[in-house]
Every structure is written in C-alpha cells, then in structure tokens.
Amino acid sequence: SQTIHQWPATLVQPVGSPLSLECTVEGTSNPNLYWYRQAAGRGLQLLFYSVGIGQISSEVPQNLSASRPQDRQFILSSKKLLLSDSGFYLCAWSVRGDRLSNQPQHFGDGTRLSIL
Amino acid sequence: AQSVAQPEDQVNVAEGNPLTVKCTYSVSGNPYLFWYVQYPNRGLQFLLKYITGDNLVKGSYGFEAEFNKSQTSFHLKKPSALVSDSALYFCAVRGISGSARQLTFGSGTQLTVLP
Incomplete structure (x- = not known):
C-alpha cells in the first residue's frame, strides 16, 4: 500500500x-506531488505541485521554493x-x-511551523 | 474558474441523529467531487468521491454524499452520528478537464457531535 x-x-x-x-x-x-499551507486550521492554499522530477509549478508568489530531486521526494524550502x-x-x-484526474489526493500528517 | 462553498463554518448534532454537511460547487462541465475529513493536527483523509453514475456515493466510516446536478450540490450525510465523527470536513472539486493542480477546496466545516 502507498504511504506518505x-x-x-x-x-x-x-x-x-x-x-x-x-x-x-x-x-x-x-x-x-503537492505542497499546501493551511492557516488557522481552515482553508488550504496550494503552494506548489510537481508532475515529475525537476518539474515544479508555483501557485502563489512567496519566499518559499520547492524541489523534487527524486521521483518520490518533495522538499519545501526557504532561505x-x-x-x-x-x-x-x-x-x-x-x-x-x-485521464486519472478523478483520483483523490492523499495527504501526509503535516508539519506545524511556528516562526518566532 | 471553479469554486466550492461550504456555507456553514460549524455544525452541531446530537449523537445518534443524522448529520448533513453542505457543499455547493461551480465548475465548467462535469465535476469530480471529493470529501475529506481532518482530525486535529493531522492531514486530510479521503472519505469519498463522485465521478459519474449513481448520485448517491458511499464512502468510509458510514458516510455518504448525494450529488445533485441541478442544485450543484454535493452534501455529505450520515444516518447516525458518532462522537468520534467530530472533525473538520472539506469538500473539493476538480473540473473534468483539470490539470494536476486544479483541485479546489472549500473553507471547511467543523462538525461537533454532542454526546
């Protein structure tokens, strides 16, 4: 079975x-692969998505970036x-x-990031 | 552009009573519709989807949803609510010609089942 x-x-x-x-x-x-941000426990904002290694699409301008160095690895970064x-x-x-866009997305358990 | 509306931020229901969480959508052409549930500090879990065919879709944990094309709605239902159903519920839509990214989520409905 698949896991994330x-x-x-x-x-x-x-x-x-x-x-x-x-x-x-x-x-x-x-x-x-997708990265989302969820603010205040509510709506999801799509940040990046990738259809293959090295292929990244950005949905919103920001100081974050994403990379996909391997087929099943997706990294979210900021300088x-x-x-x-x-x-x-x-x-x-x-x-x-x-053709398979009727398939659901499956989510990981998330990272809660706090900036001080 | 496609959109999803969940008109209720909060739904409260007594345990054992039926529950409904409302969702309406707007999309060009035929939609693919999804329901997800999120428990605190967890990711979203897929519950069910409507692609085509029978308007009543059955999913996980006894949930079902009814697709109504004329009302552009996809309400989530359960005949008898459990306290453990208390969570945040999201409706999502993707157009039939959508690319990988075009899954649009609603703002979420917090369901509280009271014992």
Missing part, C-alpha cells in the same frame, strides 16, 4: 532562518523565513495523468 511521510511534525524557527521540510511517498511510482510563513504545511500525492 512528512517530517518534522513540528518546527519552531526564528525569523530570517532557513527552512527545509521533506516529504516522501512509498508504494507508488511517478506520483503528482529566510518570515513571520507570515507560520502555518500547517501539508504534502500530498495523487496518481499522475489527466
């Missing part, structure tokens, strides 16, 4: 420090964190392919 792992579960960082959040998927190949970067970050995967 995110770490760390919680992170406290000072303003201006760098960030690296990692997400890995097991049990599937060539997945679509300098802002207070506004605080939130709950969720990684998700889905089966790749437009």
Whole structure:
C-alpha cells in the first residue's frame, strides 16, 4: 500500500532562518506531488505541485521554493523565513495523468511551523 | 474558474441523529467531487468521491454524499452520528478537464457531535 511521510511534525524557527521540510511517498511510482499551507486550521492554499522530477509549478508568489530531486521526494524550502510563513504545511500525492484526474489526493500528517 | 462553498463554518448534532454537511460547487462541465475529513493536527483523509453514475456515493466510516446536478450540490450525510465523527470536513472539486493542480477546496466545516 502507498504511504506518505512528512517530517518534522513540528518546527519552531526564528525569523530570517532557513527552512527545509521533506516529504516522501512509498508504494507508488511517478506520483503528482503537492505542497499546501493551511492557516488557522481552515482553508488550504496550494503552494506548489510537481508532475515529475525537476518539474515544479508555483501557485502563489512567496519566499518559499520547492524541489523534487527524486521521483518520490518533495522538499519545501526557504532561505529566510518570515513571520507570515507560520502555518500547517501539508504534502500530498495523487496518481499522475489527466485521464486519472478523478483520483483523490492523499495527504501526509503535516508539519506545524511556528516562526518566532 | 471553479469554486466550492461550504456555507456553514460549524455544525452541531446530537449523537445518534443524522448529520448533513453542505457543499455547493461551480465548475465548467462535469465535476469530480471529493470529501475529506481532518482530525486535529493531522492531514486530510479521503472519505469519498463522485465521478459519474449513481448520485448517491458511499464512502468510509458510514458516510455518504448525494450529488445533485441541478442544485450543484454535493452534501455529505450520515444516518447516525458518532462522537468520534467530530472533525473538520472539506469538500473539493476538480473540473473534468483539470490539470494536476486544479483541485479546489472549500473553507471547511467543523462538525461537533454532542454526546
């Protein structure tokens, strides 16, 4: 069966420090991968998505970046964190392919990021 | 552009009573519709989806949802609520011609089941 792992579960960082959040998927190949941010326990904002290694699409302008160095690895980074970067970050995967766009996304358990 | 509306931020229901969490959508063409549940400090869990066919879709944990094309709605239902159903529920929509990214989520409805 497929599983998705995110770490760390919680992170406290000072303003201006760098960030690296990692997400890995097991049990599937060539997945679509996504990073979301959830503010105040409510709506999800899509930050990045990837349909393949090295292919990253950004949905919103920000000081965050994403990379996909391996097929099942998705990394969210920042060189300098802002207070506004605080939130709950969720990684998700889905089966790749437009023909299969009826497939759901499957989420990791998230990273709660607090910026001090 | 596609959109999802969950008109109720909060729904309270007594244990054993039926529950309904409302969702309406707007999308070009036929929609793919999804319901997810989120427990505190956890990721979203997939509950059920509507792609085509029978308007009543059955999912995990006894939940079901009814697709109504004329009302552009996809309400989540359960005949008898449990205290353990208390969680945050999200409706999501994707257009049939959508690319990988075009899954649009509603703002969420907090369901509280009272013992």
